[in-house]
Amino acid sequence: MNEQKYWSRAARAAVPYVPGEQPKDRSFIKLNTNENPYGPSPKLKEIDPFSLRFELYPEPTGLSLRQAIAKANDLSLDEVFVGNGSDEVLAFAFSAFADEDNPVSFPDITYSFYPVWSEYFGAPKQIFPLGKDLSIDLSLVPDGFGPVVIANPNAPTGVALERAVLEDYLKAHPERLMIVDEAYVDFGAESMVPCIHSYPNLLVVQTFSKSRALAGLRLGFAMGQKSLIDAIIRIKDSINSYTVNTWSQVAGTISYQDEQYTREIVQKIIRTREIAKERLRALGFEAGESKANFLWVKHPDFSGTKLYEYLRGQGILVRHFSSPAITDYLRISVGTDDEMNELVTTLSKLFGGDKS
Numbered sequence: 001m002n003e004q005k006y007w008s009r010a011a012r013a014a015v016p017y018v019p020g021e022q023p024k025d026r027s028f029i030k031l032n033t034n035e036n037p038y039g040p041s042p043k044l045k046e047i048d049p050f051s052l053r054f055e056l057y058p059e060p061t062g063l064s065l066r067q068a069i070a071k072a073n074d075l076s077l078d079e080v081f082v083g084n085g086s087d088e089v090l091a092f093a094f095s096a097f098a099d100e101d102n103p104v105s106f107p108d109i110t111y112s113f114y115p116v117w118s119e120y121f122g123a124p125k126q127i128f129p130l131g132k133d134l135s136i137d138l139s140l141v142p143d144g145f146g147p148v149v150i151a152n153p154n155a156p157t158g159v160a161l162e163r164a165v166l167e168d169y170l171k172a173h174p175e176r177l178m179i180v181d182e183a184y185v186d187f188g189a190e191s192m193v194p195c196i197h198s199y200p201n202l203l204v205v206q207t208f209s210k211s212r213a214l215a216g217l218r219l220g221f222a223m224g225q226k227s228l229i230d231a232i233i234r235i236k237d238s239i240n241s242y243t244v245n246t247w248s249q250v251a252g253t254i255s256y257q258d259e260q261y262t263r264e265i266v267q268k269i270i271r272t273r274e275i276a277k278e279r280l281r282a283l284g285f286e287a288g289e290s291k292a293n294f295l296w297v298k299h300p301d302f303s304g305t306k307l308y309e310y311l312r313g314q315g316i317l318v319r320h321f322s323s324p325a326i327t328d329y330l331r332i333s334v335g336t337d338d339e340m341n342e343l344v345t346t347l348s349k350l351f352g353g354d355k356s
């Protein structure tokens with residue numbers, strides 16, 4: 001029997017994104033999905049769930065959360081959109097701005113959801129290579145039209161572009177929309193948010209999953225001029241009018257306003273990242289400068305697969321991608337100091353043994 005006979009063409013053609021492992025076994029040191037090891041703002045403990053009226057549908061536009069985001073970023077309310085994780089916001093943006101007549105440009109090594117959404121929404125992909133030092137070279141973006149999607153800092157490399165470089169592109173290509181995915185921006189890169197009022201072709205997407213330690217809540221947001229936000233709202237309201245649930249709206253608002261806590265945990269992660277980078281270099285790893293909460297490393301003597309499997313066997317999960325261009329690398333999320341000590345100690349034990 002044809003198991004797929006009830007499937008739509010979209011379901012049959014889909015090439016789904018593969019997320020990092022989420023083992024139930026808590027004994028793993030989990031450095032594979034760029035989560036934040038410190039947990040969210042302790043102010044969330046003050047929320048009384050029974051005061052939130054879960055019997056009612058949520059406020060459909062995420063009003064209080066949008067107000068907090070708009071205020072902190074000098075934007076108006078109609079320049080902010082909130083959704084269930086930046087993945088949902090980005091998917092809506094792909095649907096709003098890309099189609100068979102509007103191809104999507106992005107680098108060959110970047111967030112692996114971009115090709116998935118391009119395929120799903122029927123938009124041709126215009127993929128360009130990374131430049132020297134694994135950085136994104138905007139002079140290599142293919143000429144033409146359609147949105148350009150830039151993760152800044154880029155994932156999985158952690159390399160960031162300066163604001164001035166992105167601004168030069170926006171200025172020179174007013175006909176092209178640039179979507180800047182700033183999932184990791186708080187760990188040391190320059191945000192494009194201050195440029196929003198200068199460029200109608202700029203959409204910035206951020207998340208609560210990384211610097212605010214709320215990956216499990218699924219909260220992300222887009223910021224841009226009203227006509228861009230209006231297009232995203234049209235897509236959202238054609239799929240689900242009540243996307244962000246009441247709990248997430250309240251917890252997200254409190255978390256967003258607790259800037260001091262976010263700053264503290266981000267500073268800790270940056271400090272740990274820099275120490276871990278030096279220690280890995282001392283073990284012979286090539287580890288570039290990262291402006292994100294992860295390191296992108298490779299070792300001249302060991303394959304990425306071997307390192308990944310060895311670490312997994314020792315109870316440490318890191319991310320390894322099988323795609324040939326990057327299969328020598330590991331992406332290691334920055335955990336606590338203790339977790340990173342364990343990582344370095346475990347790796348140094350390997351270097352006495354068999355190399356392959």
Ligand SMILES: Cc1ncc(COP(=O)(O)O)c(C=O)c1O
Pocket residue numbers: 033034084085086087088111151154155181183206207208209215218219220
């Ligand atoms: C570059 C990039 N963008 C977006 C996301 C999605 O984040 P979320 O859906 O948790 O907001 C991720 C997740 O790891 C990412 O690496």
